[in-house]
Amino acid sequence: MSPVSRGFHGRRREPEAEASRVPPGQYATTDFPVLSAGPTPHTALEKWSFSLRRAGDTLKTWTWEEIQDQPAEDVTADIHCVTRWSKLDTRWKAVSIDTLLAQVDHQARFVLAFCDGGYTTNLPLADVTGGQAWLAYGYDGSPLPPEHGGPARLLVPHLYFWKSAKWVRGLDLLATDEPGFWERYGYNNYGDPWREQRYAGD
Amino acid sequence: MAGTAVRGRLTWQVATVGSVTDETTSVRTIELEVPAWAGHRAGQHLDVRLTAEDGYTAERSYSIASAPGEPVMITVERLEDGEVSPYLTEELRAGDEIEIRGPIGGYFVWDGADPSPVLLVAGGSGVVPFRSMLRHRERIDASAPVRLLYSARSPGDVIYRAELDKQPAGVEVIYTLTREQPPGWTGHRGRINAALLGEVAWPAGEHPACYVCGPTPFVETVADTLVSLGYPALQIRTERYGGAGGT
Numbered sequence: 487m488s489p490v491s492r493g494f495h496g497r498r499r500e501p502e503a504e505a506s507r508v509p510p511g512q513y514a515t516t517d518f519p520v521l522s523a524g525p526t527p528h529t530a531l532e533k534w535s536f537s538l539r540r541a542g543d544t545l546k547t548w549t550w551e552e553i554q555d556q557p558a559e560d561v562t563a564d565i566h567c568v569t570r571w572s573k574l575d576t577r578w579k580a581v582s583i584d585t586l587l588a589q590v591d592h593q594a595r596f597v598l599a600f601c602d603g604g605y606t607t608n609l610p611l612a613d614v615t616g617g618q619a620w621l622a623y624g625y626d627g628s629p630l631p632p633e634h635g636g637p638a639r640l641l642v643p644h645l646y647f648w649k650s651a652k653w654v655r656g657l658d659l660l661a662t663d664e665p666g667f668w669e670r671y672g673y674n675n676y677g678d679p680w681r682e683q684r685y686a687g688d
Numbered sequence: 689m690a691g692t693a694v695r696g697r698l699t700w701q702v703a704t705v706g707s708v709t710d711e712t713t714s715v716r717t718i719e720l721e722v723p724a725w726a727g728h729r730a731g732q733h734l735d736v737r738l739t740a741e742d743g744y745t746a747e748r749s750y751s752i753a754s755a756p757g758e759p760v761m762i763t764v765e766r767l768e769d770g771e772v773s774p775y776l777t778e779e780l781r782a783g784d785e786i787e788i789r790g791p792i793g794g795y796f797v798w799d800g801a802d803p804s805p806v807l808l809v810a811g812g813s814g815v816v817p818f819r820s821m822l823r824h825r826e827r828i829d830a831s832a833p834v835r836l837l838y839s840a841r842s843p844g845d846v847i848y849r850a851e852l853d854k855q856p857a858g859v860e861v862i863y864t865l866t867r868e869q870p871p872g873w874t875g876h877r878g879r880i881n882a883a884l885l886g887e888v889a890w891p892a893g894e895h896p897a898c899y900v901c902g903p904t905p906f907v908e909t910v911a912d913t914l915v916s917l918g919y920p921a922l923q924i925r926t927e928r929y930g931g932a933g934g935t
Contacts, residue, residue, distance in 0.1 A: 488700070488737065488739040488745065488787055489702055489739065489785050489787070490739050490740070490741050491738040491739050491740070491775070491784070491785075491786055492779075492784055493775070493779045494738045494739070494740050494746075494775050494779070495740050495741075496738070496740045496744045496745075496746050496771060497771055511737075511745070511747045513746070513771070519904065519928075520904045520908075520928055521928055522926065522928070523795055523796075523925060523926060524911065524921050524922065524924050524925060524926055525911035525912060525914070525915050525921045525924050525926065526908060526911065526912065527921065569749060570747055570748065570749070603921055603922075604921070604922055633904070633908055667795075668795075670794075671793065671794035671795045672792060672793065672794050685697075685698050685792060686697075686698075687697030687698065688697065688698075
């Protein structure tokens, strides 16, 4: 039982309809805060590409234009950052990871996303397939801004948002799980916001 | 990459508020008596959870303001539209109990073992984790030279002024006041820009460790400028805070 904090009433309670969409320990915001471990990379589109790799081999690479040619979806999703803000009904233009994975042969069980700036994050394959994950390059009707991960980021809205790696450049397809950047610094390996898996051991 | 932080579950525990110290008109330092604190590293943060009588809870993260080995302290800036910070800075008093868990974060830390020069760049209350680092440096008598470039709106907004003004040899504190300078101010004015960073920053060739903490637009500008001055992106560690992130 948590002790009552004398004189604390709280005031950010969400309306009923929103409350059921905000996971425990989170609050809904209309801002779009920015969190990253280092400077924002600025990669020119002509130098940008997205690759699927396995054991050091590149299985397939798409240029920026080739990604634009993939079938895109308009995705509306609620997103949840481990720093406690949630943002409801965010709108993205994105290519399903299913679409990209279908173009290579693989038996991966896990992926490690790699990014400009050296950031990585790990995900089970089951969480980036089945219409649950995208490569997003549009946000709210515009190109995705660099500080929010542009030109393109992962979008995996059912997990805490650090799993939706900014400035993503590809996926390493793995047989065994390998912790990514924040996962090695004490954050949860899986990151389910509904089970409040913020830190290792949660 | 070093810094693996494997450990068990971080459990919530009840901390008792010791002293509270007003740093400025909107910033307060809170000392916490924590029965089972596992110890922290300079630069880490902790989570605070408040519970209302009807069971409603609110959680936030705050940087730890004290050095490893010292009593746990956080320094909190009151945000006008905040839910937790007004409570912590106005209502909370000595003897109250709040729940905390931590320490958290293993990247934005400085342990003092590396003798490379250190550049700390703070915007507003972004200076808080740097107080932990500076106190740690003094406690362990670390040799790394440190420069702290601290941007605040006005003299009254400078947090820890007295402490920052009496740092030991090897630490330089450089202020810039962006909106209001006192009469006779000979320090820097205006926002941190390439000219000021170029003047203050260690040459990139000396392989400085660089930490930038402040509101998002501040951190974006400073980190981008450091990259343009030749700092490798991987040597620049950033911590951004505040809900006002634009879009």
